[in-house]
Amino acid sequence: MGIGEAFAREFAARGHNLVLVARSEAKLYALAEELRRERGIRVEVCVEDLSHVDAPVSVYEFCCQHHIKIDFLVNCAGLSQAGYFDDIPMGKLDDIMMVNMMAMATLTRLFLPGMVSRRQGNIINIASLGGLQGVPGLGLYSASKAFVITLSESLFMELQDKGVHVIVVCPGFIATGFFDHAGHNVKKIRLPLSGVDVVVHAAMRGLKNNRMRIFPTLLDAILVFSQRLASRKTVVRLASYFAAVNDE
Numbered sequence: 698m699g700i701g702e703a704f705a706r707e708f709a710a711r712g713h714n715l716v717l718v719a720r721s722e723a724k725l726y727a728l729a730e731e732l733r734r735e736r737g738i739r740v741e742v743c744v745e746d747l748s749h750v751d752a753p754v755s756v757y758e759f760c761c762q763h764h765i766k767i768d769f770l771v772n773c774a775g776l777s778q779a780g781y782f783d784d785i786p787m788g789k790l791d792d793i794m795m796v797n798m799m800a801m802a803t804l805t806r807l808f809l810p811g812m813v814s815r816r817q818g819n820i821i822n823i824a825s826l827g828g829l830q831g832v833p834g835l836g837l838y839s840a841s842k843a844f845v846i847t848l849s850e851s852l853f854m855e856l857q858d859k860g861v862h863v864i865v866v867c868p869g870f871i872a873t874g875f876f877d878h879a880g881h882n883v884k885k886i887r888l889p890l891s892g893v894d895v896v897v898h899a900a901m902r903g904l905k906n907n908r909m910r911i912f913p914t915l916l917d918a919i920l921v922f923s924q925r926l927a928s929r930k931t932v933v934r935l936a937s938y939f940a941a942v943n944d945e
């Protein structure tokens with residue numbers, strides 16, 4: 698769904714074969730069928746719940762069993778839960794940390810050796826502007842995206858001379874089902890929502906231009922730059938104002 702589906706469509710349009718990973722089996726098969734038919738590419742479906750600790754290994758083994766070498770790994774699966782931290786159900790807390798951080802790090806760790814040995818690979822990690830500071834009402838989510846940003850920055854440098862390019866994309870608010878899934882009333886958000894293609898095209902440009910961190914829109918870039926001019930408290934207060942999660 699959402700941004701991940703948009704990446705799948707973009708890579709399909711460029712003639713790449715795909716492995717689609719998520720939980721929603723019917724949606725995955727429908728998308729796979731459509732892309733095979735329209736683009737004439739090979740599309741494999743790997744149904745996995747990435748909140749399970751062994752799911753990344755299952756994805757990796759699926760690729761090995763099907764003799765698939767991964768040239769582009771897009772770590773896009775992610776979720777959030779709107780509200781106060783002490784109201785987050787314990788199960789949801791686990792899911793957010795497992796999918797947003799553990800699955801992303803483990804998949805990267807599993808697929809990297811193959812990329813390094815071939816001296817060819819690209820890893821696109823989807824973080825968020827929310828990962829650049831705490832966001833009241835989205836505390837765990839913003840912390841999980843800070844993890845994605847920090848790990849990606851380190852890997853970008855570590856892998857620079859090994860033929861593997863790691864980028865981290867930090868979108869602002871994007872029109873997908875993400876907010877419904879998180880219980881976040883999208884109407885309260887005080888910034889414009891962009892389309893999924895904005896994220897995908899910025900990521901593809903970023904790969905081409907050997908960038909490390911990608912802020913998809915001009916507004917995103919302005920917000921990031923303006924952080925340098927304000928106190929940390931102000932930055933967090935503004936993030937809270939824009940996301941408006943806990944507003945009545």
Ligand SMILES: NC(=O)c1ccc[n+]([C@@H]2O[C@H](COP(=O)([O-])OP(=O)(O)OC[C@H]3O[C@@H](n4cnc5c(N)ncnc54)[C@H](OP(=O)(O)O)[C@@H]3O)[C@@H](O)[C@H]2O)c1
Pocket residue numbers: 698699700701718719720721722745746747748773774775776796823824825826867868869870871872873874875876878
């Ligand atoms: N939308 C935004 O405003 C925004 C802004 C910044 C960053 N992002 C990031 O962009 C990424 C994609 O979000 P989106 O907006 O496209 O949200 P979305 O429409 O809710 O899509 C989330 C995707 O993650 C998959 N997913 C969720 N939990 C999973 C699990 N346990 N196992 C496997 N797959 C799982 C979902 O598939 P299934 O449900 O079928 O498993 C779905 O394909 C996320 O990492 C999000 O944090 C979004």
